[in-house]
Amino acid sequence: MPSAAERTRTLVQSTCSAVLLVPGLEGARPDQLTPQARAVGADGEVFLLFPADSPAVRAATHAQDDELAAVLEITDVAPVSVPNRIRGRAWVSGWLTTAPGLAAEPGWMMLRLEVGEASVDDLWGADGVEPEDFAKASVDPLVSHETDLLQHLHSAHSAQVQELSVLLGDRAEHIAGAGGDGCKAVPLALDRFGLRVRFTGQKSFDARFDFPEPVRDVTELRRAMHTLFEAAAH
Structure with missing residues (x-):
């Protein structure tokens, strides 16, 4: 299974919705605290792109040398109806500063979140993540394709x-108990290790x-899915 650090890093670099929680900005609209883009730097810091006049940029600018605590909260919603x-x-907390040295289009500002701690609560369970592990973690190779792949499968x-x-x-008995033909199978999540399906009914x-072995790209994924479907058909 993917490590907690890998799962957290994958969510940060995915297209999942995110909001930056900053003390004192509780009255701001959620869209004002949603970064337009986010990326992870070489040392594990998280870079967040905001309009230059956003509350988050104003707060980071006014804090200057003071440590401004902030939490990036990411919510992962299944791309299929289920x-x-x-x-x-996932939550990544730390200290927020401006990063004026990084190139940004006029009217935009890059903010830097130095990671102090992180955690994830997902389909695998709830785990904490150390900053060093977050910095070293790899992103799942299917993250940029997962939405399209799940919707295509469905x-x-x-x-x-x-x-x-x-x-x-033996678990198939639960499907029979759920109504047999009335039970639906919905592809819920996909990563380099395998496919998760939600069976719904009563x-x-x-x-x-x-998968027989972790996949590294979409080409290997196609072969792995073919193997799964073949095993089910025989």
Whole structure:
């Protein structure tokens, strides 16, 4: 399974929604505290792009040499329609400063969040992350493709995803108990280690289908998915 640091780093560098929580700015609108772009630097710091007149930039500018505490909260929502669509949240807390030396278009300002601690609460569980581990962690290679891949699986291969239930062994009894044909299989999450499917009906549960080995790109993913579907079909 991916480490907590990898899961957190992946969420930070994904397209999931994010909001920057800064003491004293509780009255600001959520859209005013949503960075337009975010990236992780070589030392694990998180760079956030905001309009130059945003409350976050004003707060960071006025703080100057004082330490301005801030928390970046990321919410991960499944890109397919499924009950309980929030797949997880991550929090990266630390100290916020301006980063005027970094190139930004006129009217925009880059902020730097020095990471003090991080945590993640997702489909794998809840874990804390040390700043050093966050800085060294790799991003899942499928993160930029996951939304499109899950939506494609759901729309074009729903029958094959449903057939994966035959690989569940004794757990397949839960599907029969959930109404058999009335139970739907929805591809919920995808990473380099495997596919997670949510079976919904009178009873709902998630099942994880691991790939024979971790994939490194979409080409290897296609082969891994073909292997899964072949195993379910025989």
